[in-house]
Amino acid sequence: MRPRDIKVIDMMLGVPMREDRSDWFNFFKPLLRDQQSLSQFAMPAQYMFKNIPTAEGVDDLPGWTVSEMDRFGIDQALIGYNEGSPLNDIVRDRFADRFIFDMPVDPNGGVDVVRAIRRAHAEVGIKAISVFPCGCVPQVPINDKRMWPIYTLACELDIAVLVNVGVPGPRVPMAPQHVELIDEVCWFFPELRFIMRHGAEPWEALAVKLMLKYPNLYYSTSAFAPKHYPKAIIDYANSRGADKIIYAGYFPMGLSLERIFTDLDSVPFKPEVWPKFLRDNARRALKLD
Numbered sequence: 001m002r003p004r005d006i007k008v009i010d011m012m013l014g015v016p017m018r019e020d021r022s023d024w025f026n027f028f029k030p031l032l033r034d035q036q037s038l039s040q041f042a043m044p045a046q047y048m049f050k051n052i053p054t055a056e057g058v059d060d061l062p063g064w065t066v067s068e069m070d071r072f073g074i075d076q077a078l079i080g081y082n083e084g085s086p087l088n089d090i091v092r093d094r095f096a097d098r099f100i101f102d103m104p105v106d107p108n109g110g111v112d113v114v115r116a117i118r119r120a121h122a123e124v125g126i127k128a129i130s131v132f133p134c135g136c137v138p139q140v141p142i143n144d145k146r147m148w149p150i151y152t153l154a155c156e157l158d159i160a161v162l163v164n165v166g167v168p169g170p171r172v173p174m175a176p177q178h179v180e181l182i183d184e185v186c187w188f189f190p191e192l193r194f195i196m197r198h199g200a201e202p203w204e205a206l207a208v209k210l211m212l213k214y215p216n217l218y219y220s221t222s223a224f225a226p227k228h229y230p231k232a233i234i235d236y237a238n239s240r241g242a243d244k245i246i247y248a249g250y251f252p253m254g255l256s257l258e259r260i261f262t263d264l265d266s267v268p269f270k271p272e273v274w275p276k277f278l279r280d281n282a283r284r285a286l287k288l289d
Helices: 026-031 035-040 061-071 086-094 111-123 145-157 179-188 204-213 231-237 257-264 274-286
Strands: 008-010 074-080 099-104 128-131 160-164 194-197 217-220
Touching (some): 008 274, 061 086, 061 257, 086 099, 111 145, 145 179
Parallel strands (some): 008 074, 128 160
């Protein structure tokens, strides 16, 4: 049973901007080919999730999100920063102490992306850069040369990178996210803090091997209901990996906070693992101290 007195840091949370969120994945729609994904899904991996949460009838969406965080003991949350989005200004003005920013990027943008990251770091203080390799157009493998400027800049700015790994939920090719591609990146950038997102399945055992090998490689539990956390990850957290496994949700993209935190009570972490999993590892990986 998880402790109730830990102030949680959620490494993947969103603030909905509208009741209809069917356009939030437009950036990689050119990769989708099946009609169900293109015309029926409200989110690109809808076939994997039930009861996707909505904020129907809510006027103050940022305020509602913070009230949901309070209800489940989430002290701070990492959310995406997008240049020019009015949401970012609202969140920063009203809830600066509750949200931390990462910047989602497509490395195909080259030097323009590098400039945008520098601006966001100087103006907003982003703590991480995030990349969805299988969702880039065209796709960008984890160890591709287009990623190298992103990793170099992360080292220079001393911020983390969050990268989706494993088979993607959306129906797009999976090769760019094979976990073995992380090996070259961590070897070449030993100071890079690399945080795996979205499960690493079916290569979670390889993810564990690589975390044993590389000190700055971490794993976050984003997009997985806790009852589906891979056994290899739970076993690793309870042994040599207590400092490497980080809590991340998927609210409101696919999971409700009620579902996540109800399931968490059944995760068999050792007592000493819980504070690291729910808070301390995120603080260290993002250098929040």
